[in-house]
Amino acid sequence: MFEIVDRDGLGRLGRLATRHGSVQTPALLPVINPNNVLIPPREMADRFGAEIVITNAYILRRTKSAGGSVEGDVHNRLAFEGPIMTDSGAFQQHVYGDVDVTNGEIVRYQASIGSDLVTMLDVFSEPSHSRAEASAGVDETLRRAKEAAAIKEEVGPDPFALVGVVQGGVHAPERTRCAQEISKLGVDVAAIGGVVPLMESYRFRDLVQVVIASRQGLSPHLPVHLFGAGHPMLFALACLLGCDLFDSASYAKYARAGRMMFVDGTWRASELEHRICECAACAKRTPAELAGDERAIAEHNLAVSFAEIGRVRQAIKTGDLWELVERRCRAHPALLDGLKELRRHASWLESFEPLSRHSALFYTGSETVYRPILHRLRTRLQERYSPPRRKVLVMFPEGEKPYMARQAAAMEKVERVCNAHFLVKSAFGPVPIELDEMYPISQSLVPDQLDLEVLEASEVFARQFLAGAGYEFGILWEGDATLEELSKWREEPTPIDWILQRVRATADMQFGRGAADALLAGKVDLVRSKNTGRVRNVLVDCRHILSMRAHDGFFSLRAEGGKALHRAFAKPALRVVVDPETAEFNRAGKNVFAKFVLAADANLRPMDEVLVVDPDDALVAVGQCLLGPEEMAAFDRGLAVRVREGLPP
Ligand code: GUN
Ligand code: ZN
Numbered sequence: 274m275f276e277i278v279d280r281d282g283l284g285r286l287g288r289l290a291t292r293h294g295s296v297q298t299p300a301l302l303p304v305i306n307p308n309n310v311l312i313p314p315r316e317m318a319d320r321f322g323a324e325i326v327i328t329n330a331y332i333l334r335r336t337k338s339a340g341g342s343v344e345g346d347v348h349n350r351l352a353f354e355g356p357i358m359t360d361s362g363a364f365q366q367h368v369y370g371d372v373d374v375t376n377g378e379i380v381r382y383q384a385s386i387g388s389d390l391v392t393m394l395d396v397f398s399e400p401s402h403s404r405a406e407a408s409a410g411v412d413e414t415l416r417r418a419k420e421a422a423a424i425k426e427e428v429g430p431d432p433f434a435l436v437g438v439v440q441g442g443v444h445a446p447e448r449t450r451c452a453q454e455i456s457k458l459g460v461d462v463a464a465i466g467g468v469v470p471l472m473e474s475y476r477f478r479d480l481v482q483v484v485i486a487s488r489q490g491l492s493p494h495l496p497v498h499l500f501g502a503g504h505p506m507l508f509a510l511a512c513l514l515g516c517d518l519f520d521s522a523s524y525a526k527y528a529r530a531g532r533m534m535f536v537d538g539t540w541r542a543s544e545l546e547h548r549i550c551e552c553a554a555c556a557k558r559t560p561a562e563l564a565g566d567e568r569a570i571a572e573h574n575l576a577v578s579f580a581e582i583g584r585v586r587q588a589i590k591t592g593d594l595w596e597l598v599e600r601r602c603r604a605h606p607a608l609l610d611g612l613k614e615l616r617r618h619a620s621w622l623e624s625f626e627p628l629s630r631h632s633a634l635f636y637t638g639s640e641t642v643y644r645p646i647l648h649r650l651r652t653r654l655q656e657r658y659s660p661p662r663r664k665v666l667v668m669f670p671e672g673e674k675p676y677m678a679r680q681a682a683a684m685e686k687v688e689r690v691c692n693a694h695f696l697v698k699s700a701f702g703p704v705p706i707e708l709d710e711m712y713p714i715s716q717s718l719v720p721d722q723l724d725l726e727v728l729e730a731s732e733v734f735a736r737q738f739l740a741g742a743g744y745e746f747g748i749l750w751e752g753d754a755t756l757e758e759l760s761k762w763r764e765e766p767t768p769i770d771w772i773l774q775r776v777r778a779t780a781d782m783q784f785g786r787g788a789a790d791a792l793l794a795g796k797v798d799l800v801r802s803k804n805t806g807r808v809r810n811v812l813v814d815c816r817h818i819l820s821m822r823a824h825d826g827f828f829s830l831r832a833e834g835g836k837a838l839h840r841a842f843a844k845p846a847l848r849v850v851v852d853p854e855t856a857e858f859n860r861a862g863k864n865v866f867a868k869f870v871l872a873a874d875a876n877l878r879p880m881d882e883v884l885v886v887d888p889d890d891a892l893v894a895v896g897q898c899l900l901g902p903e904e905m906a907a908f909d910r911g912l913a914v915r916v917r918e919g920l921p922p
Contacts, residue, residue: 274434274461275496275517276910277900280879281589282645283488283515283625289462289496291325291356291389291434293348298496299512299589301582302327302358303575304503304522305351308336311525311571314353320553320572321579325355327520330383330392331362331374346387358390358520359383363438363466364501367397376417380424388433390462393421395438398447398467400479407442411451414440415458422458434461436498442467443479445486452490462496462518463487469501477510477611484514485618491515494907505536505581509598510611512585515625524578528571531564536581537604542570552576592630595644599637616643623649625901628783628880629712629825636719639726642701646713651702651734655741657786658778660705661769663694665762666747667755668735669706671699671719676709677771683750684771691762694744694769700727702734707775710807711782712825772799776811780819783827783882784838784847791841792818792834813837830882832918835895839884845874848884849898849905849914856887859894860921865914873902885914894919 275298279286287298303317305328317323328351347357361379362372374382376394383391394417396410418437425435437460441447455463465487471480484499491497496517502508503521511519527534531542535550542564548555554572555563563569588594602612615622623645634646641647667687673679676697684706687693695706700719709715723731739747748758776799777789784792793813800810802823811819811828818834821827830838838847851859852869859865865885877883879901885894896916898905905913 275494277904277908279590280627280900281592281594281630282513282622282627284512284585284589284594285515285517286586286589287496287517289517292431293354293356293389294324296324296356297586298517299508299582299585300325300518301503301508301578302518302520303524304328304520306522306525307333307350310351311528311568312575314351314355317575318353318355321575322583323355323575323579325358325389326351326353327358327360327390329362329365330359330379330386330388331365331372333359333386334374334379334382348387350386356389358436359386359388359392360500360520361392361394363392363395363397364469367399367467367469376420377424380421384424384428384433390436391421391425391433392436392464393417393438395440395466398440398442400443400467400470400476402442402444404442404444404447407440407444407447411441411447414438414451415454418455418458418460422460425459436460436462436464438464438466438500439487439491440467441483441487443471443483445482448483448486449490452487456490456492456495460495462498463491464498464500464518465516466500468499472501472504472507475605475607477507477605477607478614481510481514481611481614484511484516485621488515489621492907493901493904494909503578504539505534505578506538506601506604506608508578508581509585509588509594509601510608512589513594513598519582521578524574525571527574528567531567531570533563533570534574534577536577536584536601550577552580592627592632593635596632596635596637599640602640603638612640616640619643619645619648620652623652624878624903626878628878629716629827631824634713634717636700636717639724639730642727642730647701650704650713651737653782654703654705654738657781658705658708659781659786660694660742660744661774663692664745665691665693665759666739666742666744667693667695667750667759668703668747669695669697669750671697671723674709675715676704677706680706680750686753686756687750687759688766688768690756690759692764692767693759693762698731698735698749700731702731703738705778707771707778708782710775710826711779712827714826716825772801772808773797776808776819776821779821779826779828785842785876787841788838792837794837828882829897829917830895832895832920835884835892835918835920839886839892844886844890845872846876847874847882848886848890849873849877850886850888850890851893853887853889856885856891856893859885859914859916860919862894862916862919864912864916865894865896867900867905867908867911867913870905870913873898873905875902877902879904883914885916892920 437455498518499516503523602608780789795814798812816833819828850872
């Protein structure tokens, strides 16, 4: 019922199917108060593009028992034919301390009024709860989730979608445990609950920890709802951490208090002397008129919120969600703390990072250097890269790109004096000169003036790299004066073919240490672009094994290259194992669907080049995976590997 259409790291564009139509995600669900409808859902759909709304079943049910008229379908009650999610009353438990309904009653009630997404009655865990309290709450939440799943089974063949809730307070292990167990229960949506108090008090660093700990336990096939996240300044960050659905009562609550929400903060309408927004509600009123109009402020809040959802969707499509998040998190110091928290989770976040993106990486501040893609670059340099055998290392300062072309004259001068290797001390860490065209090195923009913290980090990264690299002497290039220093290391010249070195280093960084030796065993011919001189195709013994992509500097793998890697790397490395029943189709060049993936190498990343094998490890195709390994195994829908070449038996 949930299909991923596109993704950027953990952020994803999806389609959620319900009995009343499908919903594009990320989605914002405006909260409709059934007893006080400020803006009717139909109008929300027509004017703001809301595809789904949420209302509170606990309140609906109380209204009914007090002699009200809530019978029959919630769609009639709200006069909305689209999908409707209902909440259970767990939040009222947080506000009032207790609720007079059981889990079984409220789940059955939601089913009886035809809700499309039914929420169990979870136990709201307060941030102040001790680990023991949170743990007891998780136990009870899980018991109720099982009960709700059983009720769903009873209800019949085409029932509602069930929303299971992840609680656990601010205790990461409880969050992860709750999420893991919820994932096993056959729920259709996972919601992260108990976070409203964190958001109300701007504890965004704790929020990031809670969302990550929850997400770490959830199966990737589940859409993730973040309960109570209604401020647009938060949407980009929450999507970056893998949240797909948000509900907002904030648009109305803020409006009641005369407050206008923007992506970079909140303003009191009465304090605005100038027009600062072009939305329809603001455009036709003076600031003074707006300040006295609760409904107009609510419309403004919705317009800004839905526009931000659109902006996030576009960022996922374009591949610049990180940049958007880095910009948004500068709106408030507490959000900046949330952003800075991400570096502590870089290695987990890295596992969802695509091999490359189509958009350039922008440096927006000192946090950028800790982005997962750059964490990967530094880790792979340690684990996969082997520098050419040279005693001397010459280090260039950060400069214009591509580095090798810019430093060609200096390199030539040095090579006339001694045999050296070269690297650039970039803001992101040391970059061996032959890797300068690999994403995101030449596809990134960095300001000339770097923050002190970044200069220090760059020193640390360089020291870490040099500790294991085996050079005897390293020197910073300071122009011709450096040549004199280098003359002590004068040797018989043994020139390096830097173009071949680029091919070798890229192969090891992309596929793993030893890949270059495996792929390039034989007579190597490099076919280069007539215009740019850049390598296009790699032939070994006249067989085309690799193509180098212009946009990211990585290789596309050909069947002959796949065979070489398959021989050299033992399973499960680089492999996606497919159902033997469908392997024949892949041999014929057909794509691999996630449904037929049995297993995948845990070290694969989205957009990696992969070996498609059958369970006996026979190579059936080579291609590019669109999902991460965990996702390929968990998803029942969508493409897993775009096959480039099949290998007929
Ligand atoms: N609305 C806001 N927070 C929560 C929560 O933790 N659980 C539920 N069910 N609804 C909420
Ligand atoms: Zn406005």
